[in-house]
Amino acid sequence: MGRAPCCDKANVKKGPWSPEEDAKLKSYIEKNGTGGNWIALPQKIGLKRCGKSCRLRWLNYLRPNIKHGGFSEEEEKIICSLFISIGSRWSIIAAQLPGRTDNDIKNYWNTRLKKKLLGKQRKEQQARRSGSSLKQEMKRGGGNSMVPDNNINQNPYWPELPVLAPIPYSNQEPRFNDHASIRKLLIKLGGRFSEVDLPIHQEPSTLQFTNDISATEQIYQAVNMPSTTSPIYTLNSNGNQFAQAQSYFDGAELNALQGQSSFPAELEEIGYNNPQGVDGLEFLCGDDMVDNIIGTSSTSGGSNVWGEMRTLVYPPVLLASNHEGMQQGTLQECAFEELRYPHAN
DNA sequence: AAGGACAGCAACCGCACAGTT
DNA sequence: CAACTGTGCGGTTGCTGTCCT
Numbered sequence A: 001m002g003r004a005p006c007c008d009k010a011n012v013k014k015g016p017w018s019p020e021e022d023a024k025l026k027s028y029i030e031k032n033g034t035g036g037n038w039i040a041l042p043q044k045i046g047l048k049r050c051g052k053s054c055r056l057r058w059l060n061y062l063r064p065n066i067k068h069g070g071f072s073e074e075e076e077k078i079i080c081s082l083f084i085s086i087g088s089r090w091s092i093i094a095a096q097l098p099g100r101t102d103n104d105i106k107n108y109w110n111t112r113l114k115k116k117l118l119g120k121q122r123k124e125q126q127a128r129r130s131g132s133s134l135k136q137e138m139k140r141g142g143g144n145s146m147v148p149d150n151n152i153n154q155n156p157y158w159p160e161l162p163v164l165a166p167i168p169y170s171n172q173e174p175r176f177n178d179h180a181s182i183r184k185l186l187i188k189l190g191g192r193f194s195e196v197d198l199p200i201h202q203e204p205s206t207l208q209f210t211n212d213i214s215a216t217e218q219i220y221q222a223v224n225m226p227s228t229t230s231p232i233y234t235l236n237s238n239g240n241q242f243a244q245a246q247s248y249f250d251g252a253e254l255n256a257l258q259g260q261s262s263f264p265a266e267l268e269e270i271g272y273n274n275p276q277g278v279d280g281l282e283f284l285c286g287d288d289m290v291d292n293i294i295g296t297s298s299t300s301g302g303s304n305v306w307g308e309m310r311t312l313v314y315p316p317v318l319l320a321s322n323h324e325g326m327q328q329g330t331l332q333e334c335a336f337e338e339l340r341y342p343h344a345n
Numbered sequence B: 001a002a003g004g005a006c007a008g009c010a011a012c013c014g015c016a017c018a019g020t021t
Numbered sequence C: 001c002a003a004c005t006g007t008g009c010g011g012t013t014g015c016t017g018t019c020c021t
Helices: A019-032 A051-062 A073-086 A090-095 A102-129 A132-139 A179-192 A215-224 A241-246 A251-259 A265-273 A287-300 A305-312 A316-321 A323-328 A331-340
Strands: none
Touching: A019 A051, A051 A102, A073 A090, A073 A102, A090 A102
16 A cells, blocks of 8 residues: 555645745745744645645745856856765755756756767777777686676666676685785775865764875775765865765765666766776776776776776675675676786786 | 757656655 | 654756747
């Protein structure tokens, strides 16, 4: 049995809001607030709207200081890097961009950024299709991918994806015991990311990192910080976007995210389909990082840059402790490629 | 000029979760 | 502790404007 609808669907107006409705809603909320009950609000002010619709309208358009359109390059970078690190958590991404709403960012991503990135990837991919990348894929055909990801196999842009056998590994073995390698990789990653000054939402109780150590060191610390008490780690202006994204999650959420196996398909696509390069994304991670990951993914098979990047923002400690999750998940697997098969550059 | 295709965006839907009873 | 309710969120839809043929 489903839950009761939040409102009487027959008696609510749908579709675009009229200026009158906007005015009613706005003036009421400005005077009285929402009263903590969106469902009851439309009746109070005589609007034939669903409470959820009112809430959405207020949050996305009527509340003060909302910006629309005109995303700056800086904002694009933030969106992209946060998307890489946390996926489609639009509300969290929106929290990093004052005046932007999750809906706006989501729309912007879906209509522009995604296409922008994919478009570029596909062009390059087409140019390469007859080239060497496929040979390389075939050469490592018996490779070590743990990527039974249907998304990838369904991917129209990767028609000849070889069926790759899983790498055997012991479930008992602590696969993430090379802390120095992790550290190296994280530092490499952190150091490569642009250190944009993000609008920091400083919480009174947040843990402020110091300037005494490098940003990369802070990233490493942030990523390894035990998070059982749900602190919000906030970096200073030298902070890193990844670590900042990380700061939004407590341990439970991180674990949940680790279990999440469906990293955005389009990013899987970019990464997987373009084993030779993630051109156009250098702004996200720098050329060397790109090269490194490309090298890894193209030689060890099945790895993808997004999986690696994404996984890297989660505490290795947590990842390592979750062997079952690792076995199930493919992303974690990807993340370990670099460590298992260090790419000598 | 007309109409079809496409892109952008506002809004809706349904699910999950947290709080309350 | 279960049932109920409200809220928040992400995915999706559908309308509208613009571009292209």
